[in-house]
Amino acid sequence: MTDTINNLETAAHPENLRRVAIDPVSRVEGHGKVTLLLDENDRVHQVRLHIVEFRGFEKFIQGRPFWEAPVMVQRLCGICPVSHHLAASKAMDMIVGATLTPTAEKVRRLMHFGQMFQSHALHFFHLCSPDLLFGFGSDVAKRNIVGVAAAYPDIAKQGVLLRKYGQEVIRITAGKRVHGTGSIPGGVNKNVSIEERDYLLKDIGQMIEWSRDAVGMIRKLFEQNLDEFNAFGRFRSHTLNLVRADGAMDLYHGGLRARDMDGNTLFDHYDYSHYWDVIFEDVKPWSYMKFPFLRSLGTETGWYRVGPLSRVTQCDFIPTPLANQARMAFMAFAGGSVAGATLGFHWARMIEMLHAAEMIQELLLDPDLQGTDLVHTGERQERGVGVIEAPRGTLIHHYKVDEHDQITRCNLIVSTTHNNQAMNEAIRQVARQYIDGKKLTEGLLNHIEVAIRAFDPCLSCATHALGKMPLEVELLDVSGNRVDVLSRSSDGAFCSPD
Amino acid sequence: MSDTFHLDGAEVPFESGQTVMQAALAAGHYIPHLCYHPEFKPHGSCKLCTVKVNGRTTASCTMPAEAGLEIESETEELNALRRTLVQMLFAEGNHFCPSCEKSGNCMLQALGYDLEVHTAGFRHLYPDRPVDASHPDILLDFNRCILCELCVRASSEVDGKNVFGLAGRGITKHLIVNAESGQLADTDIALADKAMQVCPVGVILPKRVGFSIPIGSRRYDERPISAQALDDAPRQSAASGGCTACEE
Structure with a gap:
């Protein structure tokens, strides 16, 4: 094969190629689209993932009072709103000059681990387990959570109950399971009562046990499919994530750590309040989504990946015993090779879910949760930056606020944006591995979606949920005329006019 | 008797x-x-x-x-008929309950729930109404005004200040601030005024309070x-x- 991965971004002579579009590859926040350009021999020349929807939060938050931001911007997402709620709150902590009280910080951390727990459970069990359990090209009618419930009822039930537990943690700390108001500039608006604590403690042992089982399950799947899983959409990249001052995984707060694809540290414990000195965003004419890159490496080679795989592999240790054991086993598995696999995201994700469960237990046993000193404010600032590790990766919120308390500028770099180039690289690899030179089928196209799902549950949710997302793949000639079409209807049936 | x-x-x-x-x-x-x-x-x-x-x-x-x-x-x-009136009030202004700090304490929202207003009913007008954040302690968000004139009455009858008034006719009728600049900062309104306490929606707000009351403890959460x-x-x-x- 002579092409490099990067060559698949832009074909040398697109005018002579067929265009295949997976449209929509949609997600909760909007719609995504994958386009492929193929020649007459079905060889792949160009693959692009486009996120086509305009969100606009950065614009319409302007003029709003700063204390509104943590509640408003969380509407960006229905799966991980807590991450936006907390990232915006952290930025507003800087605006109001706050140093959080122990109660406020621990309630927020508990909220965040509830979020991490439920989001990872949703992603792995509801959205991705059908691919992993049945096979990427398996019967589309069965390849959904209903199929999992029929074939593996215990796994499906655990997935539902794991997510429910995380949602309960969020409800108790934020007031609602989705889009609560618990975190406010300078602290939180409620503590955790003894009754609420005991309610959550009741089931935490079971949650930890099921989380361990989930780690065991993905390990077993890797053992059964090692060669395929390890090679699937594999590519090398730099990494970015937050770490604690001692190098431990910290999903709520820390300094930025970036390493190159050979493991060399580019920067470490970097104060994220000046993130723009190390991270910049590039714009490409074919995508509405920006392409962040590490300034020191430049636009062409400075792209990186964020998320569970980056966090688990790049931290020095995980500060809870069971998750750290799981991390060490993961890092040692198959000579350490899985740590670079795209599907390794799933394994890392389950390790983080176990860590979240352990942290929830630890926090619930901390009497600071019942403290009454909830909010602190200090000297007012004009600029606030909040960074957090959201379920899908590093999330940056950056605001400027004027003397009238109105937001004048907002910049959000969300996990999916950080992973933009990485997801493009993954699907290009998959296209070359599975589609290049072959006649298109639904099963083959699902391989591309499997690679996307490894990164981003928002994309996978809408394309995969219960097999009901309508999907149409068109073959067009160079004049835009439709040559062939393959459709998946809203009942999951896959058909071709042929 | x-x-x-x-x-x-x-x-x-x-x-x-x-x-x-x-x-x-x-x-x-x-x-x-x-x-x-x-x-x-x-x-x-x-x-x-x-x-x-x-x-x-x-x-x-x-x-x-x-x-x-x-x-x-x-x-x-x-x-x-009441449901229709509530729908019209929602359509006339910019009422975004999900990010409004008056949520849970808002009479219009509470009436919507109580009267079981399940749909918008009318196409929203999305009026262009600026926010007046000029006062150091008080925010005016005109987007949510329903023209009840409670603030006008409170400021005039109780506070004796005439801070607020209504201007315009028909669909262009709107709340104004009685100052040459039109800015709240150029009035003598104070946090303790009656006009600060009577707004049934989220127009007149003390600054930096926001969402400090947790869900579950707000006025209309329980009853x-x-x-x-x-x-x-x-x-x-x-x-x-x-x-x-x-x-x-």
């Missing part, structure tokens, strides 16, 4: 000078309302309190109570507005026949 009228079949006593709304609330009967406030003269503008008196519709907050009236309020026909309004109203004491608010 007081006279009585009938409200939805129940006998309601009233004192001379009371309106139907005042007598109904005092006797423990809720009639939906927005611009009515027990401490101010009736206004009759929102029409949520419309009832049928002897078969004719009228605003109960301005209708003097009379002996022997037969009044309907809690009927599907009237509640359907619907129909129950809360009865608690707030001056009540007729069963034992003395007097007003509970006056006994304090």
Whole structure:
């Protein structure tokens, strides 16, 4: 094969190629689209993932009072709103000059681990387990959570109950399971009562046990499919994530750590309040989504990946015993090779879910949760930056606020944006591995979606949920005329006019 | 000894000078309302309190109570009209409950829930209304104004300041600040003013309070507005026949 991965971004002579579009590859926040350009021999020349929807939060938050931001911007997402709620709150902590009280910080951390727990459970069990359990090209009618419930009822039930537990943690700390108001500039608006604590403690042992089982399950799947899983959409990249001052995984707060694809540290414990000195965003004419890159490496080679795989592999240790054991086993598995696999995201994700469960237990046993000193404010600032590790990766919120308390500028770099180039690289690899030179089928196209799902549950949710997302793949000639079409209807049936 | 009228079949006593709304609330009967406030003269503008008196519709907050009236309020026909009025109020302004700090404490939102307003009903007008953040302690978000004039009345009648007024006609009618600059910072409004306490929606807000009241502890989280309004109203004491608010 002579092409490099990067060559698949832009074909040398697109005018002579067929265009295949997976449209929509949609997600909760909007719609995504994958386009492929193929020649007459079905060889792949160009693959692009486009996120086509305009969100606009950065614009319409302007003029709003700063204390509104943590509640408003969380509407960006229905799966991980807590991450936006907390990232915006952290930025507003800087605006109001706050140093959080122990109660406020621990309630927020508990909220965040509830979020991490439920989001990872949703992603792995509801959205991705059908691919992993049945096979990427398996019967589309069965390849959904209903199929999992029929074939593996215990796994499906655990997935539902794991997510429910995380949602309960969020409800108790934020007031609602989705889009609560618990975190406010300078602290939180409620503590955790003894009754609420005991309610959550009741089931935490079971949650930890099921989380361990989930780690065991993905390990077993890797053992059964090692060669395929390890090679699937594999590519090398730099990494970015937050770490604690001692190098431990910290999903709520820390300094930025970036390493190159050979493991060399580019920067470490970097104060994220000046993130723009190390991270910049590039714009490409074919995508509405920006392409962040590490300034020191430049636009062409400075792209990186964020998320569970980056966090688990790049931290020095995980500060809870069971998750750290799981991390060490993961890092040692198959000579350490899985740590670079795209599907390794799933394994890392389950390790983080176990860590979240352990942290929830630890926090619930901390009497600071019942403290009454909830909010602190200090000297007012004009600029606030909040960074957090959201379920899908590093999330940056950056605001400027004027003397009238109105937001004048907002910049959000969300996990999916950080992973933009990485997801493009993954699907290009998959296209070359599975589609290049072959006649298109639904099963083959699902391989591309499997690679996307490894990164981003928002994309996978809408394309995969219960097999009901309508999907149409068109073959067009160079004049835009439709040559062939393959459709998946809203009942999951896959058909071709042929 | 007081006279009585009938409200939805129940006998309601009233004192001379009371309106139907005042007598109904005092006797423990809720009639939906927005611009009515027990401490101010009736206004009759929102029409949520419309009832049928002897078969004719009228605003109960301005209708003097009379002996022997037969009044309907809690009927599907009237509640359907009220739902439409609430929908129109939502459509006229920019009411984004999900990110509004008055959520849970807002009378318009609470009425929407209580009247079971499940759909928008009308195309939203999305008016372009600026926010006045000029005052160091008070925010004015005109997007949510429903023109009830409670702030106008409170500032004029209680505070003696005339900070607020209404300008324009018809659909262009809007709340203004009585200052040459039009900015709240150039008025003598203060946090302790009555005008700060009466806005039924999220227009007049003390700054930097935001979402400090947790979900579950807000005004309408536990009890619907129909129950809360009865608690707030001056009540007729069963034992003395007097007003509970006056006994304090």
